[in-house]
Amino acid sequence: MSESPSHRHPEKRNRPDNPIQRKPKWIRVKAPTSATYHEVRKLMRGLNLTTVCEEAACPNIGECWSKKHATMMIMGDTCTRACAFCNVTTGQPKPLDPLEPTNVALAVGSLGLNHVVITSVDRDDLGDGGAAHFAEVVTCIRAAAPGTTIEILTPDFKDKPGAVEHFTAVAPDVFNHNLETVPRLYPSIRPGARYFTSLALLAEVKQRIPGIFTKSGLMVGLGETREEVLQVMDDMRAAQVDFLTIGQYLQPTAKHAAIDRFVTPDEFEEYAGFARGKGFLLAASSPLTRSSYHAGEDFAKLRAARLAQLSSAAE
Numbered sequence: 001m002s003e004s005p006s007h008r009h010p011e012k013r014n015r016p017d018n019p020i021q022r023k024p025k026w027i028r029v030k031a032p033t034s035a036t037y038h039e040v041r042k043l044m045r046g047l048n049l050t051t052v053c054e055e056a057a058c059p060n061i062g063e064c065w066s067k068k069h070a071t072m073m074i075m076g077d078t079c080t081r082a083c084a085f086c087n088v089t090t091g092q093p094k095p096l097d098p099l100e101p102t103n104v105a106l107a108v109g110s111l112g113l114n115h116v117v118i119t120s121v122d123r124d125d126l127g128d129g130g131a132a133h134f135a136e137v138v139t140c141i142r143a144a145a146p147g148t149t150i151e152i153l154t155p156d157f158k159d160k161p162g163a164v165e166h167f168t169a170v171a172p173d174v175f176n177h178n179l180e181t182v183p184r185l186y187p188s189i190r191p192g193a194r195y196f197t198s199l200a201l202l203a204e205v206k207q208r209i210p211g212i213f214t215k216s217g218l219m220v221g222l223g224e225t226r227e228e229v230l231q232v233m234d235d236m237r238a239a240q241v242d243f244l245t246i247g248q249y250l251q252p253t254a255k256h257a258a259i260d261r262f263v264t265p266d267e268f269e270e271y272a273g274f275a276r277g278k279g280f281l282l283a284a285s286s287p288l289t290r291s292s293y294h295a296g297e298d299f300a301k302l303r304a305a306r307l308a309q310l311s312s313a314a315e
C-alpha cells in the first residue's frame, strides 16, 4: 500500500482526524471514464509528468481531461509546505529534472491546447524557489507551441528576492497566485505562507509586466465570514488583480482541515456579483470552480473584457 500524503509529514500526521462530510447534491461529479481521459493519462506517464488534477484529487478531472485540459505540476510531486487543505505530498523533494521543460512543451504540443496552465509544488529548498526553472518551462512551451497562451499558477516565492525577475523576460499571458483563504485563517490553513507576501507578489508582477493578466483564487467553506471575503476582494483589487476565482473547499482526507460548511450556489453567485462591482475584469465563482477550471474559455473572456474596457476609456 502506498503511503498517504498525510503520513509523510509530521505536521500532517499529528493533526486530529476530521470526519469527512457527505457532499450536498450540488457537488456531484461523474467518474472519469472517457477514452480521451485515458489518452491524456498515458501521455503524462509516458513523459514522466505530474498533474495537479491527479495529485490534488480534483473533482473536475473527468470533465477537464475529456477536453484534454490537464494542468501539469512541475518541479516534482513533493512539496516543502504542509498546508492543511492540500492533498499534495509533503517532504524533501528530489532535484529538478532538467528534461522537464522539454517534456512539458512536448505534452502541450501533443495536446494541441489553445491555452495551458502550468503549476508547481512549493520549492523552499531552492535558492530562487524554482522561478528560473518555471521560466524555462514557459520558454520551451513558447518555442514548441507558439499559438498556445500560457498561464502560470505559482508558489509565493517567500524569502526568494528577485524571483519575479525571471518571469519578466518570458512574460506569460496570465500570472496566477492564489491567496486561498482570508488572513485570519492563514495560521491554521496556510501556516507556511504570509497573506501580505502573496498580495505583494501579485502587485509586483503587475507592476513589472503591465500587459499581463493577474489572477487569484479563494476557497470558501473554511470558516471565513462574508465580510472577510469582501475585504480580500478589496485587497486583491488594490493589487490590481484582474480575475478572481472562488470555489468550495473539499476535504481530501481525515487529516486535512475540516469543512466548516458548504456554501450554497446562490452565495457563490452573490460573491461573483460583488466581485464584478469591485472592478474585477472577470469573476468565476461556483462550488466546483478551481484555479484552472475552464481556464482557456476564461482567458478569452478576460481578453474581451479588457478590450471592451480600453475601447470605452478611449470614447
Ligand code: SF4
Pocket (backbone or CB within 6 Å): 052, 053, 054, 058, 059, 060, 061, 062, 064, 065, 069, 070, 071, 290, 291, 292, 293, 294
Ligand atoms: S479544474 Fe484544474 S486541476 Fe481540476 S481537473 Fe480541471 S484542469 Fe485539473
